[in-house]
Amino acid sequence: MTTEAAYTDLTTPLGSLQEELSSLIETFIHLGVQVHDFKATEEAKLGLSNNINKVVAQLKNLSNRNDLHDVSIPLEIINYIEDGRNPDIYTREFVEVVRKINQHLNGKSLAFEKFQNMLGHSIVKEFPDLEKQVEEITKRTKV
Helix, strand or coil, X not given: CCHHHHHHCCCCHHHHHHHHHHHHHHHHHHHHHHHXXXXXXXXXXXXHHHHHHHHHHHHHHHHCCCHHHXXXXXXXXXXXXXXXXXXXXXXXXXXXXXXXHHHHHHHHHHHHHHHHHHHHHHHHHHCHHHHHHHHHHHHHHCC
């Protein structure tokens, strides 16, 4: 299962956490709209009170979850969110950095392989009696 699929799978701790957080964010949005458009009517007061109670209940449910010890959220992502930035940007940047590192390491690996072949060829050219040993070493060190 991919990580992305785990986010939407409600049977996993991460998937259910995402669902609860989405619901909490939606409640906060409704609460913000209610506060912005608040008119001191009894109906508005009741609706505002209900949404505040809903937020409190949702936060209580989140704090009482026992399955969150399996969910690890990097501190950098939390800092991104606290700074008002989209955590997807962090993920995209992280993937780009890992891709660049992989390309660099792949280039190094190819360079070492070419160097090994050139060195082996040069050794065999200068010392023909070492051909068997060079071939044996080359076979053992191939990835």
